Amino acid sequence: MKAAVVVFPGSNCDRDLAVAFEQAGFDVSMVWHKDSVLPEGIDIVGVPGGFSYGDYLRCGAIAAQSPICRAVVEHADRGGYAMGVCNGFQILTETGVLPGALLRNAGLKYICRTVDLQVATEQSVFTQGYAKGDVIGIPIAHHDGNYFADASTLAALKDQDRIAFTYADNPNGSVDDIAGILSENRRVLGMMPHPERAADEGLGGTDGTAVFRALAGIVAAA
Amino acid sequence: MKARVHVMLKNGVLDPQGEAVRHALGALGFDKVEGVRQGKVIDLDLTAGATEADVTEMCEKLLANTVIESYSIEMK
Numbered sequence: 001m002k003a004a005v006v007v008f009p010g011s012n013c014d015r016d017l018a019v020a021f022e023q024a025g026f027d028v029s030m031v032w033h034k035d036s037v038l039p040e041g042i043d044i045v046g047v048p049g050g051f052s053y054g055d056y057l058r059c060g061a062i063a064a065q066s067p068i069c070r071a072v073v074e075h076a077d078r079g080g081y082a083m084g085v086c087n088g089f090q091i092l093t094e095t096g097v098l099p100g101a102l103l104r105n106a107g108l109k110y111i112c113r114t115v116d117l118q119v120a121t122e123q124s125v126f127t128q129g130y131a132k133g134d135v136i137g138i139p140i141a142h143h144d145g146n147y148f149a150d151a152s153t154l155a156a157l158k159d160q161d162r163i164a165f166t167y168a169d170n171p172n173g174s175v176d177d178i179a180g181i182l183s184e185n186r187r188v189l190g191m192m193p194h195p196e197r198a199a200d201e202g203l204g205g206t207d208g209t210a211v212f213r214a215l216a217g218i219v220a221a222a
Numbered sequence: 223m224k225a226r227v228h229v230m231l232k233n234g235v236l237d238p239q240g241e242a243v244r245h246a247l248g249a250l251g252f253d254k255v256e257g258v259r260q261g262k263v264i265d266l267d268l269t270a271g272a273t274e275a276d277v278t279e280m281c282e283k284l285l286a287n288t289v290i291e292s293y294s295i296e297m298k
Contacts, residue, residue, distance in 0.1 A: 058287055065284060094287065101289040103231075108238050148235060148290055173236065 001026045001219045005046045006072065006088075008033045008063050013049035013085065013196060020196035021046065024212035025220070036067040038075055043219040045072055049086030049141070049194060059102060059144045060090030069095055081215065082188045083126060086142055089180070089190035098183055098190045099157070100149030102142075106173025110143040114204065116168035117179050117193055121161050124182050125218045126189040129210030135168060136207035138193040145192040147174035147181075157181055164189055223268040224298040225277045229286045230261035 003026035007014045018028045021044075029039045033052075038045060052063035063069060069091065076082050076097045084092035092098045105111060114137050119130040130136065149157065154176060157163050165180040172192075180191025195208025231237045237259050244258040264285055266277065277295050286293040 057284070061284065061287065093289070099289075101287055103236065103290060104238050106236065106238050108242055146236075146238075150289075173238070 001216060002039065002042045003028045003044045003046060004031045004038050004042045005029075005048055006031050006033065006068050007048070008050065008052035008066065010052045010054055011048050011050035011087070013087075013194065016194075016196045016199075017046045017048045017085065020199040020208070020212050023199060023209070024216040026212075026216060031068055033063065033066045033068050036071060038068075038071045042075075042080075043222075044081040044083065044215060045075055047072065047082065047084035047088030047091050048196075049088060052087055052091065055087075055144075058094070060087060060092075060094040063087075063091045064094035073097055076183065076188050079185060079187060081125065081219070083211075083215075084188075084190045085194055085196060086140075086145075086192055089192055090144065092188065092190045097188055098181060099153045100147055100181070102144050102192070103146040103148050103173075104144050105142070105146050105171075107171075110141075111145075111171050112139070112141040113171075114139045114198075115171055115193065117165045118168055120163040120166050121182075123161055124164060124186045124189065125215050126182075126211050127164050127214070128218075129214035136210075137198065137205055138165075138195055138208055139197045139204055140171065140193045141197075142172070142192055145172045145174065147178045147192070149175060149178075160184065162186070165191055165193065223270055223272050225266045225268055225272070225274075226296040226298065227264040227266065227277065227281060227285055228261060228294045228296075229264065229281075229291050230259060230293070231290055232292050235290050 198208035240258040
């Protein structure tokens, strides 16, 4: 099982994400933003949190145009698995792999704390380790996590059961309390909260490990 | 050749920064402000022969996120 984690200038959760993948049994390669191809035979690519390119212009906007992101988009278009966390979610919306956009938090403040998420669907490789309705404690750390999508996009997300996680107590103004969404083929997850920061008993709990374990289970069985 | 691009959040998209500025203006006693929207101005120095169509393409690809933002272009 192979995972790749993309590293941009300004990424700061890349190693955390790599460790979470490793603990689930993946061999992890770190991929630099200037690379134009992903390693051969990878099962999943992770786009980590942080402040890629200093959040210049818009969060994730410059990263979305980097050579490696073109490879990530091609990987996703071919039906490959990908997950973007926090800035990674912002980047995946900027590339168009996931719909919608992340706006400035409604309260304008950067928020860094553990929040309760509700698992909104168990129908994905990322969420099948939970039961729908489970409440899990996962850290958030963002200034621009206010998910926005137009009415037709929201309707599609709901009709197709593509909302992965919602906030139990909406911290940032996200429409319909959305914390994470799935692509149409359910193989790409984007979420603002950090499951990789809740994947070690010594560091903020283990409510996030099920994301990585479930993914590893599917990949190993394939 | 120069172009100025204005990027604004679309109508209907909440602009919490604009709201904060509106509150601050109110707190300073400026009571004639009903709303504030905050955006970006991007000035481009262009080579001779660049057209508005070129700048439009730049806006669509990078300068604006058309999911949430609208843009306008002034060629100078």
